[in-house]
Amino acid sequence: MLQNLGSFLVLPVTGPTQAEAMCFFNDISIKHLNGYRPCEPWRNTLMFFSQTVPSARHAAIALALIHRNYLECHSNGRMYQPPALKDRLPDKAPLLHYNRAIQLLLNPESDDSAEITAVTLLVCYLFTCFDHLAGDDVQAMKHLRGGVALSRNTTLNCCTYGDAQSSGVHTTICQVTQQIRRLDMQAAMFLVDWTPANIQETSLSDSTFWSLDQAADHLQVLVAQAMRLRNTEQQISPTGTMSPLPSSPKDIVLAQLGTWSSLFENLLQQGSPSESDVATHLLVSLLRLQHTIAWTLLRGYGPGREMDYDNFLPQFQQCVALAGEVAAAHQRYSGSSRPTFTPEIGFIPVLYIIGVKCRHPKVRREVLTILRRQPIREASWDSISTARVVERVIEIEEGAAGEQQMVPYMEQIPVWRRIEALSYIHIPCGQSADRVDITYTFCGQEGLHVESLMIERTERHIMSNN
Incomplete structure (x- = not known):
């Protein structure tokens, strides 16, 4: 060229x-x-x-x-x-x-x-x-x-x-x-009000994937559609309620996700000379991870259904295992535990979703471990800030001190203590520690809750898990 x-x-x-x-x-x-x-x-x-x-x-x-x-x-x-x-x-x-x-x-x-x-x-x-x-x-x-x-x-x-x-x-x-x-x-x-161009451009009914890149391009459209559906309906309000998703668009995207999964597995069965490459392994795990979390979000979302996320524990556990593979492959690809930056979205948003929606105590703490393994920035997402937000959600919902104490079972977290809608914004503060402002509502309760979290030094976060 x-x-x-x-x-x-x-x-x-x-x-x-x-x-x-x-x-x-x-x-x-x-x-x-x-x-x-x-x-x-x-x-x-x-x-x-x-x-x-x-x-x-x-x-x-x-x-x-x-x-x-x-x-x-x-x-x-x-x-x-x-x-x-x-x-x-x-x-x-x-x-x-x-x-x-x-x-x-x-x-x-x-x-x-x-x-x-x-x-x-x-x-x-x-x-x-x-x-x-x-x-x-x-x-x-x-x-x-x-x-x-x-x-x-x-x-x-x-x-x-x-x-x-x-x-x-x-x-x-x-x-x-x-x-x-x-x-x-x-x-x-990562943007609630963002509508990508050509977001409707996908049709997989009579298609076959000829490369991982093509499969990835189709999947990111479906993930964008899933997040767009969820974000347009999940508006934090003083009543703490959320409107149901329109059944037709939700069902269409779920069906397309199912079709994508079949085509993707068929592609992998065909094999390729580069299957053993670190980059190829990373991408395959990442695509499976993003597909699973998009499917889980759409299947579990709805008003008054926060407790239903407990039923998706196997999917959350699968996602954490895949995220661990992606993080390890990413670390091997980058060559060290040094920080990395990419404008692309990888696994940080997925771990964030798992951390706030999966109430299994061990799964949540595995999320924290992965997020703090290596400082990674993906566009607006920062692994250290995300870990701090997830940690705070654990503290609120478990009513304990985060990693030091934990409830033995996720069923012990009552519905009224569960956070239903959550958003946060990272605010740089010059030479002082950064701040993260979070806004959230509890299930079935009125009123918004707003907190400011200070981000500790990166090295302390990393050393705590070594």
């Missing part, structure tokens, strides 16, 4: 800082960005554009600098504090490169509309990653929404890029569009 882009010139670096940042981007950042679904052509594209296109170069440097800061803070035993606003960055270099990339995008050197579109989409992707790491999730989602809109318009007009050189550019546009579409679908896992 890259050879079809015409002649190019590798941009020179202007100093040791840029050189180090580009090495970090090529060796570390690119590997982490799509760690759950590695794609060598996509990594080559990121590397190519960051080396040859000025705006992409500055966006890549900005991301590399803030990514390195994130890793170094953890390595030095300090807790990484993503600033609430980017102008609070102690080192202004990332922001300078970020702004320079914007300036170059607004004044493109090329007159080729296809090339401009490809570069703009790629920078939107890098900016989305940057802003998540910078703690500005609102801005990250603005970049993502802009990338989605541009990619949809480009898809409708792709036939205009007909010359020989544009064929390579069009391939790049398709690559980055696929990445942006994935992030768009996955955003439904």
